[in-house]
Amino acid sequence: MSTDTRAERATPPASVDATATAEPVHPALETPVVLDENARGSKIDKVVFGVSAAIALAFVAWGFLSTDTLGSASGTALDWTVKNMGWMFVVLASAFVVFVIWLAMGRFGNIPLGSDDEEPEFKTVSWIAMMFSAGMGIGLMFYGVSEPLSHFVTPPPGTGPAGNPEAVQNAMATTLFHWTLHPWAIYAVVGIAIAYGVFRKGRSQLISSAFIPIIGERRATGTAGRVIDMLAIFATLFGSAASLGLGALQIGSGVQIVAGIGEVGNGVLVGVIALLTVAFILSAVSGVAKGIQWLSNINMVLALGLAVFVFVVGPTVFMLDLIPTAVGSYFQDLAMMSARTDAAGGEGMATWLSGWTVFYWAWWLSWTPFVGMFIARISRGRTIRQFVTGVLLVPSLVSLVWFAIFGGAAIRAEQGGADLAGAATTEGQLFGLLDTMPLAGVTTIVVMILVAIFFVSGADAASIVMGTLSQRGTLEPSKGNVIFWGVVTGAVAAVMLLVGGDDALTGLQNITIVAALPFAVVMVGLAWALVKDLRDDPLMVRRRYAEAAVEKAVVYGATEHGDDFELSVRKAEQPLLTEGADAAQQEDAVTR
Structure with missing residues (x-):
């Protein structure tokens, strides 16, 4: 360990700039640097912002001017990605689950994400409550009914024909596989790396800063680091756009039901995106952060109220029975589900994977900069073991209950002859379920409000992350920067819908998978850098x-x-x- 590295890690007095010269301390006794947010400046990084913005705008222009050629190119890229790199998504997702559990259970588990004697910044109850709002708002609304129902009606390849005795268990196990441990393990890798670097090492809140242990500070702040941050921006941009596209599809379906009009086309969906993007811009310009927080809290209450309503008026006993059944089937089939690749089922398996498992792993990878930074920010003072335990278990339990309620109600209705799967589109199946229950008009409007607020708050949060990445890691990027990325995200969502043509959902899935591929490589490097960092932690040196x-x-x-x-x-x-x-x-x- 060089003297320069020790000095860099030493803790200056709170009133002194973190970049000032400090007396070296022994690596076994070192304490975190007090992060000076302005140490690298808060001005926009012209290279990161300029290149990222140019490529994003070029994509938007291509999509609006020549949708067919973009659709053809994305389809070709998707075929290549799924056939040649699908295995990588499958392997990495499971590898990250093993990796974070190893971190938590092994010698690194007691390392705090802060100074040695630092208490958690937030109480456990508050910490858990804030995690509820991270990661999956629109997704849970969109897929809460459609995924369990789809797997029930059309079982995944290799699990038997439709209507087989184990169709319910297989449907719930596959749904939990996509929404519980795997996605949150992916988020946890970025969350630990960011929280450790910021709160224990005093680094900037950038993905590139986490690579300092393997590429050095000069490269991390130079060209290599800028490329890493640009890849993180693109991942966030397309992952967030996919979520906003799902929201637009669902709101469009709700408008169709409430207004009593025929099937809405892509023009209406683009109009929905434009309207909600304007709402996001107004919220960003107004600066009423408390207002957005208030709306988010209202959204949480509405979501909980909707779940309780469906639980009470729906098949309550069946839902309760489904919870232990789903958990048991999930763990029983976990190894088999984790090993699904093209080799297991040929062309049918490849098509299924691109629409489900590979799409999900790509989607979660693209959301890691956003969700990882969020859970890192709220986890200061917790140990790695506490972090992993909370991040893996709490959202997984929420997803289990959510899918047991909405998926269980939908499956029971389908068994009773409602034909939700055949009578409604994917985005309209939640409304189809609510139509079989009392107060359908009210609950339909509640769902539309929920998705709209998720859209606005999601665009706000994702845009802040992209602003942070393009503005040298500042915690408060400029309003103009945030608004720009919010508008571009809405435009990319519209393009992704248009590329899908009549099946807009396909366009969202295809482009998300292709866009997430480069960031998958970044994630591997991030895990490597994190282990190298933890090996040199003062706690490990003392041991x-x-x-x-x-x-x-x-x-x-x-x-x-x-x-x-x-x-x-x-x-x-x-x-x-x-x-x-x-x-x-x-x-x-x-x-x-």
Whole structure:
């Protein structure tokens, strides 16, 4: 470890700039740098912003001017990605689950995301409550009914024909596979890396900053780091646009029902996106952050109220029965579901994967900069073990209950002859379910309000993340920057819908998968950098010193004095541990 690195990690007084020269401290005693948000400046990074904005605007122009050629290109790219790289998405998603559990259960689990004696910034109840709002708002509304119902009516390849006795269990197990441990493990990798770097190392809130352990600070702040941040921006842009597109599809379906009009076309959907984008711009310009927070809280209450309503008036006992059944089937089939690739089912499997599993893994990967930064921000002071436990279990339990209620009600209605799957579009199946229950008109409007607020707040949050990434990691990017990315996100969502043609959902899924591919490589590097960072953490250094010193002292004491000896500390004639040496060299130095 160089002297420069020690000085960089030393903690200056709170009133001193974090970039100022400080006395080096021993790596076993070092404490986090006090982050100076303005250390790298808060001005827009012209390279990151300029290149990212140019490519995004070129994509939008291509989509509006020549939708057919963009659709053809995206279809070709999708075919290549699924056939040649589908295995990578499948392997990485499961690998990240194993990785974060290993972090939590192993020697790194006690490392705090902050200083050694720092208490969690938020109480556990508040921390859990805030996680409810992260990651999956529009997705849960869109797929809460449609996914379990789709897997029930058309079982995944290899699970038997439609109507087989295990169709319900397989449908719920597959749904939970897509919405529980795997997505949140992917989010957790970025969340830990960002929280550790910001709160324990004093680094900027950039994806590139997490790569300092493997590429060095000069490269992380140079061209390589800028490329990493641009890839994070593109992932966030297309992942968020996919979510907004889903919201537009569902609102369009609701308008069709409420207004009593025929099937709405893409023109109406683009109009919905434009209207909600204007609402987002007004919220961003007004600066009424408390108002948006208030609306988000109202949204949480509405979502909870809707779930309780469906639970009470729907098949309550069936839903309760479904929870243990779904959990058991999920764990029983986990290995099989994690291994689904083209090799397991040929062309039919490839088509199914691109519409479901590979799409989901790509979607979650594209959301990691946004959700990862959010959960990192609210997790200061927690240990890695606490972080992983909360991030994996809490949202997974919420998803389990949500899908048991809405998916269970839909499956029961389908078994009773309602034909929700055949009578309604994917985005309209939730409304079809509500139409079988009392107060259908009221609940339909509630759903539209829920999705609209999720749209506005989601665009706001994603735009802030893209603004942060293009403005040197500042926690408060300029309004103009945020508005620009919000408008571009809405425009990209509209293009993705248009590319899908009559099946707009296909356009959203196809482009999301292709756009997420480069960031999948970034995620692998991020995990590598995180492990390298954690190995040099002061807590780990102290543990190595303690183990070496105590072992040597005990051997010497027992040899010279039997059981009658005590331990003391004095200056050693030779270094106990040498900087930069590996474990074998250090052990040899101790025993000499």
